[in-house]
Amino acid sequence: MADSISRRKFMARATLAIGGAIVAGWAVPAAAYILGPARSSDRQREWRPLGSPDKVEIGTPTLFKTRVERTTGWVTQEEEVSVYVFTEDGRDFQGLSNICTHLGCRVRWVDDQDVFFCPCHNAAFAKDGRVDSGPPPRPLDTFDIRLEEGQLQVNLEV
Amino acid sequence: MHEPIDHEVGAPASWLDERTGSRGIFEAIFLRKIPKVNWAFTLGSATLFVMVNQFVTGILLTVYYVPSVQDAYETVTYIDGSLPMGWLVRGLHHWGATAMVALVILHMLRVIFHGAYKYPREVTWVTGVLLLLLTFAFGFTGYLLPWDQKAYWATTVGTRILEVVPFVGDWLLRVARGGDELSAVTLSRFFGIHVWILPALMLLLVSIHLFLVIRIGISAPPKKED
Numbered sequence: 001m002a003d004s005i006s007r008r009k010f011m012a013r014a015t016l017a018i019g020g021a022i023v024a025g026w027a028v029p030a031a032a033y034i035l036g037p038a039r040s041s042d043r044q045r046e047w048r049p050l051g052s053p054d055k056v057e058i059g060t061p062t063l064f065k066t067r068v069e070r071t072t073g074w075v076t077q078e079e080e081v082s083v084y085v086f087t088e089d090g091r092d093f094q095g096l097s098n099i100c101t102h103l104g105c106r107v108r109w110v111d112d113q114d115v116f117f118c119p120c121h122n123a124a125f126a127k128d129g130r131v132d133s134g135p136p137p138r139p140l141d142t143f144d145i146r147l148e149e150g151q152l153q154v155n156l157e158v
Numbered sequence: 159m160h161e162p163i164d165h166e167v168g169a170p171a172s173w174l175d176e177r178t179g180s181r182g183i184f185e186a187i188f189l190r191k192i193p194k195v196n197w198a199f200t201l202g203s204a205t206l207f208v209m210v211n212q213f214v215t216g217i218l219l220t221v222y223y224v225p226s227v228q229d230a231y232e233t234v235t236y237i238d239g240s241l242p243m244g245w246l247v248r249g250l251h252h253w254g255a256t257a258m259v260a261l262v263i264l265h266m267l268r269v270i271f272h273g274a275y276k277y278p279r280e281v282t283w284v285t286g287v288l289l290l291l292l293t294f295a296f297g298f299t300g301y302l303l304p305w306d307q308k309a310y311w312a313t314t315v316g317t318r319i320l321e322v323v324p325f326v327g328d329w330l331l332r333v334a335r336g337g338d339e340l341s342a343v344t345l346s347r348f349f350g351i352h353v354w355i356l357p358a359l360m361l362l363l364v365s366i367h368l369f370l371v372i373r374i375g376i377s378a379p380p381k382k383e384d
Contacts, residue, residue: 026214029243033218036242073222074229074236 037073043157050083050145050152053093061086061109061116061127063098068158083143083154084109084116086127095143095154096129102136116140186372193378201265202371208258209364212296215251216353223303225349227342230305255297262293273384274377282370285363292360299352305345313348314340 050064061084070079084096096116100107105120115132116125123134130139144155175181192199222241224233237244266286269275275283302313317340320330336343 026211029246030214030218032242033244033247034221036240036244039242074232074240 041157045155046158047146047148047153048156048158050085050154052150053087053090053147053152056085056087056090056093056152058087058090060111061096063109064152064154066154066156068156070158081154081156082106083145085145085152091147093145093147093152094128095145097141097143099141100136101131101138101140102134107140190372190375192376195376195379198268199376201261201268205258205261205265206364206368208254208261209360211250211254212258213357215247215254216357218247219251220353225303225345227305227345230303230345234304234306255300258293259297262290266290272377272379278374279370279377282367282374285367285370289360289363289367292356292363296352296356296360299348299356302345302348303352310340313344 048066048068050066055064056062064083064085066081066083067078068081069076071077082098084098085093086096087093098106098108098116100118100120100123102118102121102123105118107116107118107123107125109115110117113124114127116127116129118124118134118136121135123136124132125136125140126132128139129142146153146155171181219237222233222237222244224230234248237248239245269283269286275286298313298316301316302309317331317334320334321327323330332338334344335341336347
């Protein structure tokens with residue numbers, strides 16, 4: 001009965017193939033579903049108002065704060081973003097993050113020493129954000145700043 | 159009487175069989191003798207398949223679903239709208255639930271019309287009836303979890319049915335809702351029942367049900383002279 005054996009074999013293989021397709025039908029969407037939030041961020045960049053440029057003394061970084069709404073998953077939260085704005089000539093403005101690149105502490109501008117100082121591990125950054133001393137691995141992050149209709153604006157990820 | 163069974167077993171299968179008896183288990187489950195039957199006899203297997211689908215997709219839904227009044231609806235919307243394939247996972251669970259209720263009832267009707275609940279299959283029948291009730295309980299508790307208007311009011315009305323029970327109706331209503339009215343407590347309880355208590359009971363009962371189906375064998379369709 002060679003014929004009946006091959007039929008049995010055929011049925012066994014067809015069952016395996018269909019079963020495999022069904023399992024794949026679960027597994028592939030499941031993988032996409034679980035890995036979905038790990039996709040690279042699709043956040044937009046937007047210009048946000050900071051305030052009047054008159055507050056910025058020439059040569060002295062000045063701290064500005066603004067709020068952005070950020071959505072992670074299904075939760076939308078308002079976050080505060082702080083930016084040190086700095087100008088040499090009152091026309092070109094540069095923005096620096098106040099978050100230390102070492103472990104994320106807040107740095108502050110120390111006027112008489114001309115550095116951004118991080119109290120956590122005594123790190124110092126120069127006025128343009130370069131590392132002066134201490135453990136930080138890279139300069140302070142920068143923000144693009146522009147002057148629009150008499151207002152300072154910062155380019156943020158929202 | 160035994161035909162030689164050809165299922166292309168290699169060395170790993172023999173290795174496993176020698177230590178676990180896996181070949182005997184496989185043959186008992188998949189190569190058992192059955193009477194000449196028709197397509198209506200696949201309804202139990204179809205129900206089992208949909209149940210597996212409910213377990214798979216249900217577990218996936220709990221990856222993101224949060225059973226709190228603040229988050230429940232938000233997370234369902236997130237699963238449906240923002241996650242890749244989220245609509246598919248939830249859709250399979252949603253329609254699978256409906257299919258499961260329909261299949262389980264058709265399966266029961268098949269058993270009734272063939273008289274397959276009679277000796278020696280009474281215990282299989284009783285576990286089957288309990289599984290039917292469990293399926294309804296799954297449907298009722300699952301319906302609330304999206305926490306939208308439909309879910310809220312359907313459960314408000316559904317739990318109120320308990321109120322007409324003489325003497326203990328008020329108490330039963332409070333038990334079902336976990337308080338006087340639908341609240342965060344109701345949602346949390348329904349979630350716990352839906353994803354822990356009912357699946358545990360269902361696995362237990364399905365195991366007994368299937369064990370008996372395999373042990374006793376399925377009944378042949380009744381003949382004219384029966």
